Amino acid sequence: MSAEPAAHRVIPGATVARLPVYLRALSALATAGTDTVSSEELAEAAGVRSAKLRKDLSYLGSYGVRGVGYDVARLRDEIEGELGLRHDFSLVIVGMGNLGHALAAYSGFATRGFAVRWLVDEAPDVVGTRIAGLTVIDFDGLARECNDSMIGVIATPPDAAQDVADRLVALGVRSILNFAPAVLSIPSGVEVRKVDLATELQILAFHQQHPRLDPKALDRDALDPKTDDLEEGAAP
Numbered sequence: 001m002s003a004e005p006a007a008h009r010v011i012p013g014a015t016v017a018r019l020p021v022y023l024r025a026l027s028a029l030a031t032a033g034t035d036t037v038s039s040e041e042l043a044e045a046a047g048v049r050s051a052k053l054r055k056d057l058s059y060l061g062s063y064g065v066r067g068v069g070y071d072v073a074r075l076r077d078e079i080e081g082e083l084g085l086r087h088d089f090s091l092v093i094v095g096m097g098n099l100g101h102a103l104a105a106y107s108g109f110a111t112r113g114f115a116v117r118w119l120v121d122e123a124p125d126v127v128g129t130r131i132a133g134l135t136v137i138d139f140d141g142l143a144r145e146c147n148d149s150m151i152g153v154i155a156t157p158p159d160a161a162q163d164v165a166d167r168l169v170a171l172g173v174r175s176i177l178n179f180a181p182a183v184l185s186i187p188s189g190v191e192v193r194k195v196d197l198a199t200e201l202q203i204l205a206f207h208q209q210h211p212r213l214d215p216k217a218l219d220r221d222a223l224d225p226k227t228d229d230l231e232e233g234a235a236p
């Protein structure tokens with residue numbers, strides 16, 4: 001049993017970042033008909049060390065059963081609960097260019113609990129068009145629709161990103177996923193995550209130039225930010 005309910009414990013950011021990875025591995029195991037999994041097997045599937053996996057899951061109060069492992073369905077349920085995935089989240093994508101089109105058509109959001117509900121653009125020739133089954137609206141239209149479970153996705157050129165972020169925040173959006181290569185200034189209480197595929201490619205390029213490094217370190221490092229070791233009190 002856990003010493004303290006999960007709701008009362010602070011879960012390190014690096015652990016939170018790995019929970020979706022565990023969730024994906026557990027979903028694959030469930031689809032394959034696997035009922036229980038050892039920490040070693042789950043760690044292997046998720047690309048992390050088993051000690052780290054056990055530590056991460058201990059923050060949720062999940063310790064598994066010695067000699068049996070973790071109940072796949074139960075652990076998946078616990079992680080979904082911790083990530084807040086039992087609620088429905090609605091995505092609004094702003095900027096319906098090349099990237100906006102691709103994101104709007106991506107079915108993988110819906111299967112993980114995020115429904116693309118609104119598509120927004122400012123260009124008069126784009127507003128009113130149909131993309132992936134939705135009609136593109138402008139910010140005035142969005143203001144009539146928004147609700148507090150909305151997550152904003154910015155797919156505009158970088159010089160428009162701050163203005164778009166400000167407008168989303170003014171509408172009550174508290175979570176933003178930013179694809180534009182721009183640093184956003186946002187008020188406290190608003191969470192921004194940025195996605196930058198070019199940075200990921202640069203990291204790959206670095207490792208390609210340094211073939212001495214263990215290739216598996218690529219995955220591990222991506223999931224193991226340096227801060228993680230500090231959070232866990234490991235020696236530098």
Ligand SMILES: NC(=O)c1ccc[n+]([C@@H]2O[C@H](COP(=O)([O-])OP(=O)(O)OC[C@H]3O[C@@H](n4cnc5c(N)ncnc54)[C@H](O)[C@@H]3O)[C@@H](O)[C@H]2O)c1
Nearest residue numbers: 095096097098099121122123156157158160180195196197
């Ligand atoms: N993070 C990544 O890995 C990644 C990958 C590809 C593209 N991007 C970035 O995504 C962004 C979009 O790229 P793209 O190729 O789709 O561009 P694009 O030019 O094809 O589309 C941009 C769209 O944004 C709209 N727009 C501009 N200003 C707006 C505003 N203030 N409000 C609402 N809509 C507005 C435009 O009308 C246009 O439809 C760029 O910033 C690009 O650098 C990031």
